[in-house]
Amino acid sequence: MSDAQTIEQLRHIGWRGDALPADGRRLARVVAQHRAGYELHDGVDTFGAQPAGHFLKRGLDPAERPAVGDFVEVEPGKPPHILAVQARRTVLSRAAAGERYERQVIATNIDYVLVLTGLDGDFNPARIERYLSLTEGSGAQPVVILSKLDQREDAEACVADLRVRLPVGTPIHAINGKDPASVAVLAAYLKPGDSAVLVGSSGAGKSTLTNTLLGTERMATSAVRSHDSRGRHTTTHRALLQLPSGGCLIDTPGMRELKLTGEENLDLFADIDALAENCRFADCGHGSEPGCAVQEALHDGELSAERWRNYLKLRDEREEQANMLESRLRRQRGGRPVVKTHGPRGSRERE
Ligand SMILES: Nc1nc2c(ncn2[C@@H]2O[C@H](COP(=O)(O)OP(=O)(O)OP(=O)(O)O)[C@@H](O)[C@H]2O)c(=O)[nH]1
Numbered sequence: 001m002s003d004a005q006t007i008e009q010l011r012h013i014g015w016r017g018d019a020l021p022a023d024g025r026r027l028a029r030v031v032a033q034h035r036a037g038y039e040l041h042d043g044v045d046t047f048g049a050q051p052a053g054h055f056l057k058r059g060l061d062p063a064e065r066p067a068v069g070d071f072v073e074v075e076p077g078k079p080p081h082i083l084a085v086q087a088r089r090t091v092l093s094r095a096a097a098g099e100r101y102e103r104q105v106i107a108t109n110i111d112y113v114l115v116l117t118g119l120d121g122d123f124n125p126a127r128i129e130r131y132l133s134l135t136e137g138s139g140a141q142p143v144v145i146l147s148k149l150d151q152r153e154d155a156e157a158c159v160a161d162l163r164v165r166l167p168v169g170t171p172i173h174a175i176n177g178k179d180p181a182s183v184a185v186l187a188a189y190l191k192p193g194d195s196a197v198l199v200g201s202s203g204a205g206k207s208t209l210t211n212t213l214l215g216t217e218r219m220a221t222s223a224v225r226s227h228d229s230r231g232r233h234t235t236t237h238r239a240l241l242q243l244p245s246g247g248c249l250i251d252t253p254g255m256r257e258l259k260l261t262g263e264e265n266l267d268l269f270a271d272i273d274a275l276a277e278n279c280r281f282a283d284c285g286h287g288s289e290p291g292c293a294v295q296e297a298l299h300d301g302e303l304s305a306e307r308w309r310n311y312l313k314l315r316d317e318r319e320e321q322a323n324m325l326e327s328r329l330r331r332q333r334g335g336r337p338v339v340k341t342h343g344p345r346g347s348r349e350r351e
């Protein structure tokens, strides 16, 4: 840990505050979380730290514990202890894998979520929509990055397809992650003091892109098995890296089991909701009901069957997560029912 801490140093790691803590406390950013403790960066050095006892109490919402990207107040010592987590600017979370519902913070204080997909066999618009739904409500701006531009002849068609599908204004960049000139277009999201998190399935090219941005061979990359485009899982923990551009980049592990939290609005599919408003029945199941506007749009080709299927899948999953969230909140409040955030729409007939 360095001696004198300056605001200037903290700006380099993305801090936006204006007053240093008193009481001999220091500020640092969580760059990685291990089983054995936290790895922090104070703008000069990296060092290990332990959470103070109150973070370990049973029953504490895991979201209140320090997470990667957090700015924390640290009491120097051997080892240093994390005493408090500063208010978060943005929070990226997902539902944790497993039976019980649990919201897991992936990263905090993130300005941009770089959603990376390879243009090789990995290319999958539905997965991109899933990632974008995950960024909803996080406060961070999603940016779609298609890597392996050199591996696909009809890349322009893929980009055009996405432009139609994704909300207007969503940045989409096709790049070759191995080529610094091609990657330069991402500088807009990695300006000094900005923080970006890289998400994408294993083999998408996260480590490759990170290396090119760093200009070094810092992350281990693995060869992809060519028959299914999936790489071996090589990233072992979340890490926050300072880039030569002045920005900070967080590299997350594979994120295979990506679950919605149940709090999403699925804004990406607002057009489908708008369509459904025109169904004759307010509780239309969009199956064989007469006057179903969705079926009509599917028939006319205005709505593609593939997008409709993906919407239904995400909606069901969101509903399932929302129910789990509700029952958990009810347990916490001693059995009293809580107001649902995403209940079924009204079931009146609209005629
Ligand atoms: N041709 C080409 N190959 C790429 C590109 N980006 C990544 N690759 C290759 O794709 C394979 C997987 O890339 P990685 O960077 O290891 O993928 P990753 O997303 O970090 O994978 P995990 O660590 O498993 O999450 C490697 O063989 C890379 O060399 C690209 O833009 N063009």
Ligand SMILES: [Zn+2]
Pocket: 276, 279, 280, 284, 285, 286, 287, 289, 291, 292, 293, 294, 295
């Ligand atoms: Zn309908």
